[in-house]
Amino acid sequence: MEKFKLYNGDCRSYLKEIPDNSIDLIITDPPYFIDGMGDEWNDCDLTKKVKKAGVIGGLPVGMKFDKEQGIRLQEFMQPICKEYYRILKPGAFCIVFSQARLYHRIAVVLDDIGFEMRDMLGWKYEGQAKAFSQDHFIKKRKDFSEIEKAKIIKELQGWKTPQLKPQIEPMTLAQKPKEGTFVDNWLNYGVGLMNTNESINGMFPGNIIEISKKERNEDEDFKIEHLTVKPVKLIEHLIKLFTKEGQVVLDSFAGSGSHGVAALRSNRKFIGIEIEKKYYDICLKRLNRIEEKSSNLIKLNSYEYNQQMALFSN
Ligand SMILES: C[S@@+](CC[C@H](N)C(=O)[O-])C[C@H]1O[C@@H](n2cnc3c(N)ncnc32)[C@H](O)[C@@H]1O
Numbered sequence: 001m002e003k004f005k006l007y008n009g010d011c012r013s014y015l016k017e018i019p020d021n022s023i024d025l026i027i028t029d030p031p032y033f034i035d036g037m038g039d040e041w042n043d044c045d046l047t048k049k050v051k052k053a054g055v056i057g058g059l060p061v062g063m064k065f066d067k068e069q070g071i072r073l074q075e076f077m078q079p080i081c082k083e084y085y086r087i088l089k090p091g092a093f094c095i096v097f098s099q100a101r102l103y104h105r106i107a108v109v110l111d112d113i114g115f116e117m118r119d120m121l122g123w124k125y126e127g128q129a130k131a132f133s134q135d136h137f138i139k140k141r142k143d144f145s146e147i148e149k150a151k152i153i154k155e156l157q158g159w160k161t162p163q164l165k166p167q168i169e170p171m172t173l174a175q176k177p178k179e180g181t182f183v184d185n186w187l188n189y190g191v192g193l194m195n196t197n198e199s200i201n202g203m204f205p206g207n208i209i210e211i212s213k214k215e216r217n218e219d220e221d222f223k224i225e226h227l228t229v230k231p232v233k234l235i236e237h238l239i240k241l242f243t244k245e246g247q248v249v250l251d252s253f254a255g256s257g258s259h260g261v262a263a264l265r266s267n268r269k270f271i272g273i274e275i276e277k278k279y280y281d282i283c284l285k286r287l288n289r290i291e292e293k294s295s296n297l298i299k300l301n302s303y304e305y306n307q308q309m310a311l312f313s314n
Contacts, residue, residue, distance in 0.1 A: 018250075025094075074106075093173060
């Protein structure tokens with residue numbers, strides 16, 4: 001049986017092909033509809049927008065406050081999360097990355113579909129201050145005299161756009177309702193509990209997980225060309241908390257494949273879907289390298305074996 005399956009295409013089609021109650025964990029990082037991006041993901045547009053010195057439509061990235069952005073994200077994620085619910089085993093977890101301004105949209109979608117919202121997790125990193133001073137805009141005003149401009153600039157010294165230094169990326173921890181007790185569900189499906197032997201810092205696992213952004217590309221001997229690569233160490237920790245060896249992890253927005261690398265490195269199986277061919281290629285390269293290195297055989301129970309045969313046999 002293969003250890004991973006990777007598809008190049010739109011997850012809105014591929015998810016429909018996955019059997020009911022067959023996935024042990026979804027951990028995914030959807031596009032955030034960064035200012036000006038629609039649901040038709042276009043990598044070239046995005047790269048151009050972000051490269052323009054961090055400015056979109058004359059405003060710093062993140063300050064073009066478009067209320068439609070969250071609504072569009074919610075509409076985009078609704079049918080996708082419905083598929084997540086269908087394909088996850090009873091009691092299995094669904095972890096979806098988001099950002100502070102949009103987290104609630106994803107949480108409401110999952111909650112309304114029937115998931116139990118267990119927690120909000122946070123990836124804590126160094127962060128970089130982004131708040132802008134208003135001096136530039138004041139200087140450009142034609143309705144103020146130079147004296148007035150100097151006076152306002154002085155008054156606003158230290159006052160900036162309302163952007164606290166972002167240091168946390170939130171994630172939903174949603175659970176498909178279990179069947180019966182935790183023990184019944186575990187015996188039938190092997191999911192629903194959390195492995196407290198897994199720890200990233202020697203302490204009881206917490207809902208804030210601190211990992212430096214610098215750890216993103218560890219163990220890689222080539223530069224990963226993707227704007228939003230997640231640290232493998234973070235994903236590996238989450239996978240080990242919520243699944244056993246041999247189980248199946250799915251990421252429908254695979255990007256450069258960090259979630260897949262984490263899954264294979266921790267002896268889980270992986271299903272990934274990525275729409276952009278160039279990221280699909282990077283992901284495939286990373287996964288093939290890991291698979292070459294590992295050869296562990298894992299014993300499955302008969303339910304798990306049958307489900308995995310349906311997912312991984314050609
Ligand atoms: C935020 S990135 C994921 C990055 C990933 N976590 C990593 O570590 O590399 C989101 C990815 O979703 C992909 N994407 C966007 N819309 C998609 C769709 N409808 N189906 C599949 N992939 C999609 C984008 O090309 C992008 O690579």
